[in-house]
Amino acid sequence: MREDFAASDAAARIGLICRVLARNTVSTAALLFIATLAVFAALAPWIAPHDPNATDLDHVLRGPSGLHWFGTDQVGRDVFSRVLVAARLDLAIAVSAVLLSFVIGIVIGGAAALYGGLPDRMIGRLTDILMTFPLFVVAMAMVAALGNSIQSIVLASAVVNLPFFVRLARSEISVLRSQQFVEAARAGGNSELQILFGFMIPNALPMLTVQVSTGLGWAVLNAASLSFIGLGVRPPTAEWGIMVAEGAANILSGFWWLAIFPAMALTLTVLCFNLLGDGLRDVIDVRTRR
Amino acid sequence: MTDQGVPLLEVKDLAVSFEVYGGRVNAVDGVSLSIKPGETLGIVGESGSGKSVMAYSLVGLLAGNGRIDRGSVRFEGRELQGNRRNVAEVRGRGIAFIFQNPRAALNPIRSVGDQVRDALETAGRSKRRDSARRALELLEQVRIERARERFGAFPHELSGGMCQRVLIAMALAARPKLLIADEPTTGLDVTTQRVIMDTLYELSAKEGLATLLITHDVGLAARYCRRIAVMCGGKVVETGSTRNVLERSENAYTQRLVAATPQVGRALIELLPPAERAAFAAGTERNETRSRSIAPLLAVQDISKTFESSRSEGLFARAFRRLGGTAGTESAIRHYAVRNVSLTLARGERFGIVGESGSGKTTMSRMIARLLDHTEGRIAFDGCDIGATPSASFARSAVRHRIQVVFQDPLGSLNPRFTAYEAICNPLRRSESTLSTNDRQKRIVTAARQAGLDPALLSRFPHQLSGGQQARVGIARALVVKPELLILDEPTSALDVSVQAVVLNQLALLQRQLGLTYILISHDLNVIRLMCDRVMVMRSGRVVELNDVKTIFSAPSHPYTRELIDAIPDLSDSIMEKAQ
Numbered sequence: 001m002r003e004d005f006a007a008s009d010a011a012a013r014i015g016l017i018c019r020v021l022a023r024n025t026v027s028t029a030a031l032l033f034i035a036t037l038a039v040f041a042a043l044a045p046w047i048a049p050h051d052p053n054a055t056d057l058d059h060v061l062r063g064p065s066g067l068h069w070f071g072t073d074q075v076g077r078d079v080f081s082r083v084l085v086a087a088r089l090d091l092a093i094a095v096s097a098v099l100l101s102f103v104i105g106i107v108i109g110g111a112a113a114l115y116g117g118l119p120d121r122m123i124g125r126l127t128d129i130l131m132t133f134p135l136f137v138v139a140m141a142m143v144a145a146l147g148n149s150i151q152s153i154v155l156a157s158a159v160v161n162l163p164f165f166v167r168l169a170r171s172e173i174s175v176l177r178s179q180q181f182v183e184a185a186r187a188g189g190n191s192e193l194q195i196l197f198g199f200m201i202p203n204a205l206p207m208l209t210v211q212v213s214t215g216l217g218w219a220v221l222n223a224a225s226l227s228f229i230g231l232g233v234r235p236p237t238a239e240w241g242i243m244v245a246e247g248a249a250n251i252l253s254g255f256w257w258l259a260i261f262p263a264m265a266l267t268l269t270v271l272c273f274n275l276l277g278d279g280l281r282d283v284i285d286v287r288t289r290r
Numbered sequence: 291m292t293d294q295g296v297p298l299l300e301v302k303d304l305a306v307s308f309e310v311y312g313g314r315v316n317a318v319d320g321v322s323l324s325i326k327p328g329e330t331l332g333i334v335g336e337s338g339s340g341k342s343v344m345a346y347s348l349v350g351l352l353a354g355n356g357r358i359d360r361g362s363v364r365f366e367g368r369e370l371q372g373n374r375r376n377v378a379e380v381r382g383r384g385i386a387f388i389f390q391n392p393r394a395a396l397n398p399i400r401s402v403g404d405q406v407r408d409a410l411e412t413a414g415r416s417k418r419r420d421s422a423r424r425a426l427e428l429l430e431q432v433r434i435e436r437a438r439e440r441f442g443a444f445p446h447e448l449s450g451g452m453c454q455r456v457l458i459a460m461a462l463a464a465r466p467k468l469l470i471a472d473e474p475t476t477g478l479d480v481t482t483q484r485v486i487m488d489t490l491y492e493l494s495a496k497e498g499l500a501t502l503l504i505t506h507d508v509g510l511a512a513r514y515c516r517r518i519a520v521m522c523g524g525k526v527v528e529t530g531s532t533r534n535v536l537e538r539s540e541n542a543y544t545q546r547l548v549a550a551t552p553q554v555g556r557a558l559i560e561l562l563p564p565a566e567r568a569a570f571a572a573g574t575e576r577n578e579t580r581s582r583s584i585a586p587l588l589a590v591q592d593i594s595k596t597f598e599s600s601r602s603e604g605l606f607a608r609a610f611r612r613l614g615g616t617a618g619t620e621s622a623i624r625h626y627a628v629r630n631v632s633l634t635l636a637r638g639e640r641f642g643i644v645g646e647s648g649s650g651k652t653t654m655s656r657m658i659a660r661l662l663d664h665t666e667g668r669i670a671f672d673g674c675d676i677g678a679t680p681s682a683s684f685a686r687s688a689v690r691h692r693i694q695v696v697f698q699d700p701l702g703s704l705n706p707r708f709t710a711y712e713a714i715c716n717p718l719r720r721s722e723s724t725l726s727t728n729d730r731q732k733r734i735v736t737a738a739r740q741a742g743l744d745p746a747l748l749s750r751f752p753h754q755l756s757g758g759q760q761a762r763v764g765i766a767r768a769l770v771v772k773p774e775l776l777i778l779d780e781p782t783s784a785l786d787v788s789v790q791a792v793v794l795n796q797l798a799l800l801q802r803q804l805g806l807t808y809i810l811i812s813h814d815l816n817v818i819r820l821m822c823d824r825v826m827v828m829r830s831g832r833v834v835e836l837n838d839v840k841t842i843f844s845a846p847s848h849p850y851t852r853e854l855i856d857a858i859p860d861l862s863d864s865i866m867e868k869a870q
Contacts, residue, residue, distance in 0.1 A: 184767070186661055
């Protein structure tokens with residue numbers, strides 16, 4: 001019987017996802033783009049038509065063609081292959097950074113909401129202080145201090161994203177805390193931890209997921225921006241920010257394809273993560289099920 | 291002035307539908323009614339009957355997805371339906387509204403006096419310079435005591451009843467001919483309800499104001515209306531004089547609705563239609579003097595709960611006070627939510643706690659259920675001092691599952707992400723973690739059956755269930771761990787009367803079958819009378835009276851108890867008839 005319930009639930013969930021997608025074409029398009037990008041990024045080393053780092057001094061600064069879809073750069077590297085491989089790196093940085101701030105944010109925000117009093121005030125003021133700085137400058141300073149590595153970019157992006165998750169988790173959980181079903185859970189013999197993980201966090205997920213989606217967009221942008229100004233990932237690694245920075249120097253000479261293609265990939269990715277947020281909320285929020 | 295014979299408002303064949311996902315829903319389906327000047331018409335119906343939508347559609351206050359499909363609405367001979375200009379002129383001036391949640395209908399950042407002035411000026415009834423005087427008169431007219439002092443008060447500084455009076459004053463500001471009151475006293479205490487309704491009744495009689503009273507409470511309509519229209523499923527199923535509708539109705543729905551309203555002289559089983567009584571009748575003719583064990587199940591001794599308002603002032607307030615040099619009152623003020631309450635419960639006893647909002651009855655129940663720590667006193671359950679365990683660690687106590695609670699808000703007390711099955715399963719998993727999946731399933735299905743919940747509904751999420759079904763999930767969740775003491779905190783206050791009738795009977799049946807002991811908390815003395823052996827009347831945290839239900843009703847010793855009993859609208863007690 002339990003299995004029947006589970007099956008009907010799964011069917012209902014799939015049905016709901018289809019309905020939400022059908023109603024929300026923009027989110028569907030965003031989801032498709034991100035899914036495609038993720039698949040290509042994962043398989044990038046195997047499907048890239050050329051070695052992203054192989055120079056070919058005979059074919060320097062060639063425009064887009066059948067052989068080189070996005071053209072070649074100043075040392076003859078294939079721009080399409082580089083955009084593809086860069087997607088892998090940028091998405092990996094963004095996902096690990098957001099995952100980190102998501103988990104830490106729930107823990108800190110949840111603790112603030114549950115314990116209240118002094119811990120709550122301290123956490124609140126610390127996030128306030130962090131947010132008074134221009135966040136990109138904080139990230140720059142962190143990478144500069146921690147050294148140019150992918151780990152430091154991940155860490156910096158996570159820290160920059162953290163205040164948003166802390167605040168959201170805190171506000172969601174403090175609202176949920178006073179709900180009657182939480183009191184009912186207590187009467188049902190659930191310990192405080194069981195209530196937190198079984199009742200509060202699942203109900204806070206819809207809003208947090210929306211934040212994850214926007215956060216991913218920001219993290220991609222952040223990683224690219226850091227590399228653009230020469231922090232973090234360094235040439236010759238294929239990375240969108242570096243590619244835009246290198247290409248920017250060549251735009252005035254008429255070699256537009258060097259900067260435009262990675263810039264477009266970056267813009268579309270950030271945009272789609274933002275658009276996806278709204279759709280995701282509808283899918284996860286159980287209350288929209290009819 | 292229209293003469294007496296011509297209706298003030300005439301609605302003919304009105305139909306309203308709403309666009310929803312997957313089609314249109316007819317909320318109002320061909321309603322016709324009329325009100326003469328100065329008349330009070332009651333619209334009675336359960337939730338979803340379309341009574342509010344009907345009223346809102348009269349003056350074009352429909353939600354964006356709503357549409358009037360057909361019909362005509364004539365007010366003083368002018369057609370309102372499809373004529374925006376007429377609607378705009380009539381709204382507020384000819385027809386005024388008062389709403390269910392008075393505090394939400396007031397602007398929170400403007401003083402109530404100013405809001406009444408605004409209403410006067412918008413209606414063009416007063417110029418700026420004398421509007422203050424008129425507004426004060428109006429506030430006095432709706433019997434706001436010390437109106438001059440309260441003129442500058444903000445809505446949050448006034449009680450719900452006061453706010454409703456301010457709204458009535460605002461509605462009267464434009465000297466309307468028709469007042470539409472949509473559940474004006476729902477959510478207010480019975481004694482407040484009584485004062486508000488009496489005021490409304492006197493004002494409308496004095497001003498010759500016609501009133502459309504929309505309510506789910508048959509008793510309220512019976513008391514204040516000469517004519518009643520009963521609505522069900524978007525249709526008016528019956529219209530007529532109050533007496534005829536209540537006593538000689540031929541309509542099955544009306545009969546059921548009237549019968550389901552708890553009132554003096556009716557037994558619990560009589561709330562149900564005769565055809566449905568058999569299922570709940572088992573054991574009703576039980577022996578009144580059943581054996582009670584000597585040792586009490588629950589002994590509460592002198593418990594109190596205090597809240598300290600620590601005056602947590604902001605940074606700026608503190609700084610200002612220091613600058614000003616005044617020492618300020620640092621002393622924390624202690625508020626007693628419950629003060630020195632004692633009670634003993636025998637096994638199998640049905641105990642009631644009654645009181646108005648703020649009386650401490652819910653605080654009391656939460657302390658007994660160990661969801662809240664008490665400040666003083668002792669609570670012993672079956673000889674075990676459960677008061678000694680702080681509520682935070684009571685989840686691990688062996689007594690936890692012997693005391694269970696059915697909460698007030700059927701939907702709000704269910705985790706929206708749990709199916710009914712998971713909701714009932716959760717406490718069982720906590721209490722008997724070693725149970726096999728199969729046994730657990732059996733227990734859950736049994737509990738659902740006991741609570742009158744069809745096991746086929748167990749796979750649904752709370753929002754996919756009706757209010758009555760949600761309440762049953764809450765009951766099944768409490769029953770599944772086989773509790774000895776059940777605390778029912780207003781278990782039916784959010785339900786329609788016909789659903790309440792079934793749920794109350796279900797609870798009574800369970801009590802008889804399982805020999806449960808329960809504490810029923812309610813603001814409704816009629817429900818308490820039907821469900822309990824003994825009752826405790828509470829007021830501002832103290833016990834006013836504790837006695838047998840029979841004694842309380844026949845010979846209340848405290849004036850407050852009498853006031854409570856008198857405030858309950860009763861079907862046989864009509865203010866209209868007294869006026870005649």
